[in-house]
Amino acid sequence: MSRAPAILVLEDGRVFRGEAFGSVGETFGEAVFNTGMTGYQETLTDPSYYGQVVAQTAPQIGNTGWNDEDDESRRIWVAGYVVRDPSRLASNWRAKRGLEDELASQGVVGICEVDTRALTRHLREAGAMRVGISSRTTDAEELLARVLASPQMAGANHVPAVTTAEPYTYEAKGTAAYTVAAVDLGIKRNTPRRLAERGITTTVFPASASVDELLADGPDAVFLSNGPGDPATAGHQISVTRELLRRRVPVFGICFGNQILGRALGLDTYKLKFGHRGINQPVLDRHTNKIEITAHNHGFALAPPESGEFFETEFGRVQVSHVCLNDDVVEGLTCLDAPAYSVQYHPEAAGGPHDADYLFDRLVELIDTVRSNDAKGAKADA
Numbered sequence: 001m002s003r004a005p006a007i008l009v010l011e012d013g014r015v016f017r018g019e020a021f022g023s024v025g026e027t028f029g030e031a032v033f034n035t036g037m038t039g040y041q042e043t044l045t046d047p048s049y050y051g052q053v054v055a056q057t058a059p060q061i062g063n064t065g066w067n068d069e070d071d072e073s074r075r076i077w078v079a080g081y082v083v084r085d086p087s088r089l090a091s092n093w094r095a096k097r098g099l100e101d102e103l104a105s106q107g108v109v110g111i112c113e114v115d116t117r118a119l120t121r122h123l124r125e126a127g128a129m130r131v132g133i134s135s136r137t138t139d140a141e142e143l144l145a146r147v148l149a150s151p152q153m154a155g156a157n158h159v160p161a162v163t164t165a166e167p168y169t170y171e172a173k174g175t176a177a178y179t180v181a182a183v184d185l186g187i188k189r190n191t192p193r194r195l196a197e198r199g200i201t202t203t204v205f206p207a208s209a210s211v212d213e214l215l216a217d218g219p220d221a222v223f224l225s226n227g228p229g230d231p232a233t234a235g236h237q238i239s240v241t242r243e244l245l246r247r248r249v250p251v252f253g254i255c256f257g258n259q260i261l262g263r264a265l266g267l268d269t270y271k272l273k274f275g276h277r278g279i280n281q282p283v284l285d286r287h288t289n290k291i292e293i294t295a296h297n298h299g300f301a302l303a304p305p306e307s308g309e310f311f312e313t314e315f316g317r318v319q320v321s322h323v324c325l326n327d328d329v330v331e332g333l334t335c336l337d338a339p340a341y342s343v344q345y346h347p348e349a350a351g352g353p354h355d356a357d358y359l360f361d362r363l364v365e366l367i368d369t370v371r372s373n374d375a376k377g378a379k380a381d382a
């Protein structure tokens with residue numbers, strides 16, 4: 001297959017030359033790398049990647065084609081895609097078409113035949129930065145000028161671009177025992193699916209939903225999803241979360257949701273040098289002292305509290321309940337005096353291992369505890 005020449009230019013001037021992959025054109029975003037050996041369809045359709053140009057460190061991508069089941073949302077969200085060697089064959093019983101056809105039909109600009117190992121090592125050394133990919137020009141200087149004029153990830157509010165316009169409901173499987181209101185900051189389909197398996201009916205709300213809208217049908221808990229952009233821009237959701245904490249509504253947050261809960265509890269967020277993106281990140285759960293292998297996709301993180309594992313907030317004591325064993329990054333919070341907890345990674349996986357699935361069981365346990373305390377309280381009042 002003959003391909004047009006393409007170039008990739010990083011904002012520090014480093015240039016990689018390759019060939020056009022997917023749509024022919026030009027695109028800009030934050031250059032990041034994902035280390036997953038599998039799961040490229042889920043990666044491409046994860047709304048948390050909005051605004052990012054994703055390089056896959058696995059050398060050959062596309063082997064299992066594209067199917068009709070594994071999309072994690074309604075479309076591909078990455079700003080651009082970088083691979084070493086596109087598979088010439090799509091071989092899987094579920095494949096409906098090839099990866100490149102899908103990229104082209106969704107207008108996603110990519111580049112292949114790039115030394116993704118050298119690119120990744122460069123990003124690890126120099127940190128995540130802006131990048132441009134073009135199959136319209138081969139002039140690196142000209143593209144660099146446009147890269148330098150493109151927007152930064154720090155300070156980016158990308159949630160409005162990915163959130164649902166209208167609320168929708170995902171029904172529980174079997175007996176419906178619980179209801180959850182989910183704030184869609186860029187939710188992946190596997191989350192309501194995981195909740196449904198536990199008898200939870202989930203209503204997914206636009207990110208702009210107010211506390212009253214979220215609580216109108218009396219849900220048992222509120223879920224804060226993953227999502228793209230800088231958590232420092234999520235002021236509305238942070239104040240919604242503070243109100244939920246005040247009203248003692250159970251809250252569970254993942255990824256962006258963990259950053260929102262943390263900020264609502266008074267912690268700061270900061271940008272990691274190059275982030276965590278992959279499906280084999282070791283995390284310690286301090287509740288059980290067990291290590292789980294987890295799926296990550298985050299470029300920001302919660303700043304560790306000065307007091308260490310435990311810290312005091314206006315909502316009571318909080319524990320840093322999960323930490324990443326590669327670099328000690330805060331990976332989860334548990335409120336000890338309020339019904340709220342969160343993790344920085346992806347218990348819904350897709351792609352990735354299922355070690356963290358227990359976190360959805362914890363939500364059911366939390367709701368049951370709150371329900372039985374409420375029942376006791378009502379009895380005591382009577």
Ligand SMILES: NC(=O)CC[C@H](N)C(=O)O
Nearest residue numbers: 048226227255256299300
């Ligand atoms: N997957 C996510 O929710 C990512 C959260 C946030 N956008 C970050 O990069 O850290």
